[in-house]
Amino acid sequence: MTGWSGLTGLRVGVWGVGVEGSASLRRLAADGVAPYAVVDRAAGSAVGQQVLALDEGGLDRLLACDVVVKSPGISPYDEPATTLAAAGVQLAGGLGLWLEDAPRDRVACLTGTKGKSTATAIAGALARGLGQDVFVGGNIGRAPWEPDVAPADLYLIETSSYQAHDVTAGPRVVAVTSLSQDHLTWHHGYDTYVRDKLSLCTRPGVETVVAPAADPELERYADLLGPHVQRVVENDAGWASGLGLIGRHNLRNALLAREVLVALGVPGADDEAALAAAAPAYEPLPSRLTRVGRVGDVEFVDDSLSTNTLPTLAAVDSFPGRRVALLVGGQDRGIDYTPLAEGLAAFGDRVLVLTLPDNGPRIAATIRAAAPTVWVRECVDLAEAVGAGHAWAKPDGVVLLSPAAPSFGVFRDYAERAEVFTAAMRALA
Structure with missing residues (x-):
């Protein structure tokens, strides 16, 4: 097999019909390749194809394929991907196929x-x-x-x-x-x-x-x-x-x-x-250290796409000499927040950490244990954190949403989290 052009004549499955899976279906249609199976978590339709649910016959159809083009979110280390690989089905990604030719x-x-x-x-x-x-x-x-x-x-x-x-x-x-x-x-x-x-x-x-x-x-x-x-x-x-x-x-x-x-x-x-x-x-990308407004002389910065400790520490470091109310927390993926705590300790008393659900309590506990000099307060939601951050950051500091965690669970995605942050800022005004 050499790229997308090498799929002709093979039994091809598409596993996952999100953004990339839909693109893969359009590519197969343009190449004249009829997919042998189109499978997702639930039955439905996508790009002119009927979609089988994985647990309602979809896995059996994928097992009958020569090649399965999977969406990126599907881990090859988990079942049923390991079952497919053990059965001799070749798992491929759209980008890998494109790069081949x-x-x-x-x-x-x-x-x-x-x-x-x-x-x-x-x-x-x-x-x-x-x-x-x-x-x-x-x-x-x-x-x-x-x-x-x-x-x-x-x-x-x-x-x-x-x-x-x-x-x-x-x-x-x-x-x-x-x-x-x-x-x-x-x-x-x-x-x-x-x-x-x-x-x-x-x-x-x-x-x-x-x-x-x-x-x-x-x-x-x-x-x-x-x-x-x-x-x-x-x-x-x-x-x-x-x-x-x-x-x-x-x-x-x-x-x-x-x-x-x-x-x-x-x-x-x-x-x-x-x-x-x-x-x-160059036009700055949304939710990547993006200024969204001011209330008085306090600046509000949206860094909602920051989902781990490295960019969050870099974000705080971007405002030297200013008071920063840092809003952190989201979906808990089990990462160690000790490096975040130790990094924040270097900024002294010019940073207040306001933690958010779901993993806010765990982040707060880690900071209190690893960096007891860092000020931290647990908040019930983003609106409370924005209000508390603004009050603390006066007269000319920064309220920074750089959560070091994904948004899922509380929010649909990073964009909704950013919208709620901006709306809370406007409510203060």
Whole structure:
């Protein structure tokens, strides 16, 4: 099998009909391949296909397939994926299939625990400003294997650890932003998570570009970064001022994005004046250290997409010398919050931590045990935390939603959490 084009004549199943699964169905239809099975958690329909429920005959249909194209959220380490693999069914991902016959010398995959969306978006904006026809997609935006995606000069693909696991053919460039705990349940542990994510780097012909600044986890797993590693040198990068970024860590993302374009051979990527002219085209992504308003002189910042400790600490560090009311908590994935507590202790008494359901009590207990000098208060909901944060941050501090946890359980997604945060701010006014 070689990519999507190699599925002709095989019995192909599609497992999961979300964003990527629907894109896969459209690609199969465009290629004239009729899926042998379309399976999800519940029966229904999607993109002109009848969908079988997994526990109502769907698994039997998948077992009869040669290849099953699965959605990224389905872990290959869990049942029934392990049953399919043991039966000889080949499990594949849409991105892995696309990369097998893509113009890989014009492709960069950007990955990392946090920062990959911002770095990908910055690289896309700069490349367009430098005159390139660019496709930006993957884990952010559209799937590159959608049948109506036009040929481009460059393909900048944000790549999650889920997607990286299914990739066998590497792109020309892999960029790595950071490493910390995430998605431990899907990968069955941190070491497997890192190895799955960094597996992109060791594919033949890949040049790995690594973010500037010492990251202890990247140093710990340096042997997984591949044989060709380019470490970005941190500098003030005057050209980046037009990007309108908050925080030193986002400047590092910008430097990484630029180095990706240099590695891909984009004309002008090493020209400071050309980059400065291209930078204002960048539009900040929502819920990634985004200013949403003020009440009096207190600033409110939405970082709802921050779902682990690394970006949360970076977010607090983005407001030197200011009082920061930090709102943390959400779905409990079992990660260790001791590094968050120890990191917050370095900011002294200028930070108040306001914890949110569901894992707020556990975060609060960890902070009290590991960093007893950090001020912490448990809140029943986001509205209470916003009010308490505003009262404490006066006269000119920051109320920062950077939860170090996913939103699921209390909210539909990160966007709804951000909307509730903004609405609570407006209610104060």
